[in-house]
Amino acid sequence: MGAIQVNDVTKRYKDVPALDHVSVTFELGKIYGFLGRNGAGKSTLINIIANRVFADSGEVLIDGIPASENMAVHDKIFCMSETDLYDRDLKVIEQFKWTKRFYTDFDMNRALTLSEKYRLDVNKRFKALSKGYQSIFKLVIALSLSVPYVIFDEPVLGLDANHRELFYSLLLEAFEEGDRTFIIATHMIEEVSNIIEEVVLIDGGRILAQESVEELLESGYSVSGAAEEVDGYCAGKNVIGYDELGGLKIAYIMGKKNALPKGSDLQISAMDLQKLFVKMTERSIK
Amino acid sequence: MKMLRSAISYGCSTKIRPLTIFYLVEYGFFALIMAIVVLCTGNAALNPRGVEISSAVFISIMGAxxxxxxxxxxxxxxxxxxxIFLSTFCSFFIVSASMALIDTLLGNVLRHFVKYFTFFGMLYGYGHMLTTWLLLTFVYVMFCSIFYLAALVINKVGKTASLLIGVGLSGVILLIAALFRFVFSPELVSRIGSFALNAFGFMNDGTVELVFPILTFTVIGAVFWLGSYALLRHTELK
Known part of the structure; x- marks a missing residue:
């Protein structure tokens, strides 16, 4: 089974640790949500996988092949970056032509069709595009490449709701076409929660969790009610955070749900992915 | 190999537009100066030199x-x-060779029609067009390599450290000048001077050997390109 394997990768920027002995596997044939707060280490790890920065120690393997400085993985992986790495003076159509020359599996027709769907003017230079359309241009390239592993770093930056929806549906369409892996690093957690299968949660340069969305959501729940009652229920449980509003208190708990005491006014609810992420990363900081 | 070819093509094609603009502007200015000189003096003989120097400046900027x-x-x-290194080197070699060819051909044409003497023509003569073209190619490649390395160093160490390096290099140049002026014996200065002249093709018997400057510029260029490769291997995206 193919995979991107990140083995014990460490990276420091001067005295600041960006990644601390990170090990994670992205298997072929899944859509991953790669979630983390700003500065958590997402982009650093993505850049190491894409051979843009070097790890201080550890290694990245793509289908068992070392990814660092190795052209053998060129046609296996593509990384759509948040930062603009394209030549700003080239027209969109010229960028497509060059991508076609650089990659064996770039579908020019698909790129042109997607450009039409997004109303992306292919005769405009990259620098003349708005921020949103620059993101769309990068998405079109990534979605027109049939490489096994595609990483999207903040793919919907500057996109309006319609364009974001279109991206998610196109992504699922592309996913259904073959055995491929999409890794989406994003802050729009709620939006991607329905399309991702597995979540990799990173914080402070360490992997906090790697689980399927289902498992992760089942691993926690929230209890709300009067503060005293909530505190009583939470005693001895793994509480990852609280929210309070007047006399109402909500506790976010990791672990198996216990039945509520008889006659209790407490309410148990499932946590959504965003809330779980917020509370887990808040706790990590504390 | 196919990927390398594509990368070299990309490297060259991104330089075609600025190169075209450069030559249009350069020879536009040239024509303007010539027109003014002819109108004012009635003489088509031009004194300004600078075709190759402006090409060297332009290719240095492109290198950076x-x-x-x-x-x-x-x-x-x-x-x-x-x-990336291989494609950069190859594309710069191709661009340098093309610019050298244009400058050599136009230099010869201008010499015949408006009595314009290029800087290189004055130094090395016009007798060997092929060798002059080769020589000019290696000069341009050398300039590319220097500024490509400079850009890599600035990227690696940052602005402040680069400025300090610049100050340090200026100091070294002044120190070398002082050594020649006050420390080295006249015989040693004369031997170094003679070696330098030989290295640039000016032989002791007054003849010019074009092979030596080609070798000299190749060696200097190679040193800078190797330095660039050593740095590029460890360069990360910022």
Whole structure:
């Protein structure tokens, strides 16, 4: 089974640790949500996988092949970056032509069709595009490449709701076409929660969790009610955070749900992915 | 190999537009100066020299900019640093050779029609067009390599450290000048001077050997290109 394997990768920027002995596997044939707060280490790890920065120690393997400085993985992986790495003076159509020359599996027709769907003017230079359309241009390239592993770093930056929806549906369409892996690093957690299968949660340069969305959501729940009652229920449980509003208190708990005491006014609810992420990363900081 | 060819084509094609603009502007200015000289003096003989010098300045700027622009684009497209270096070197060699060819041909044409003497023509003569073209190619490649390395160093160490390095280098130049003026014996200065002249093709018997400057510029260029490769291998996206 193919995979991107990140083995014990460490990276420091001067005295600041960006990644601390990170090990994670992205298997072929899944859509991953790669979630983390700003500065958590997402982009650093993505850049190491894409051979843009070097790890201080550890290694990245793509289908068992070392990814660092190795052209053998060129046609296996593509990384759509948040930062603009394209030549700003080239027209969109010229960028497509060059991508076609650089990659064996770039579908020019698909790129042109997607450009039409997004109303992306292919005769405009990259620098003349708005921020949103620059993101769309990068998405079109990534979605027109049939490489096994595609990483999207903040793919919907500057996109309006319609364009974001279109991206998610196109992504699922592309996913259904073959055995491929999409890794989406994003802050729009709620939006991607329905399309991702597995979540990799990173914080402070360490992997906090790697689980399927289902498992992760089942691993926690929230209890709300009067503060005293909530505190009583939470005693001895793994509480990852609280929210309070007047006399109402909500506790976010990791672990198996216990039945509520008889006659209790407490309410148990499932946590959504965003809330779980917020509370887990808040706790990590504390 | 196909990928390398594509990368070299990319490196060359991104330089065609600025190169065309450069030559249009350069020879536009040239024509303007010539028109003014002819109108004012009635004489078509031109004194200003600068075709190759302006080409060297232009290609130096391209060398520095190439790192900034092409490096990022190549990383985006999954190229390794080894491929990036090879494609950069090859594309600069092609661009340098093309510019040298234009400058050599136009230099010869201008000499016949408006009595314009290029700087290189004055130094090395016009007798060997092929060798002059080769020589000019290696000069341009050398300038590329110096500024490509400079861009890599600035990227690596940052602005402040680069300025300090610049100050340090200026100091070294002054020190060398002082050594020649006050420390070295006249015999040693004379021997070094003679060696330098030989290295640039000016032999002791008054003849000019074009092979020596070609070798000299190749060696200097090679040193800078090797330095660039050593740095590029460890360069990360910022």
């Amino acid at each position: 900019l190439s790192f900034k622009e092409d490096f990022k684009a190549f990383l985006q497209n999954g190229f390794t640093r080894g491929y």
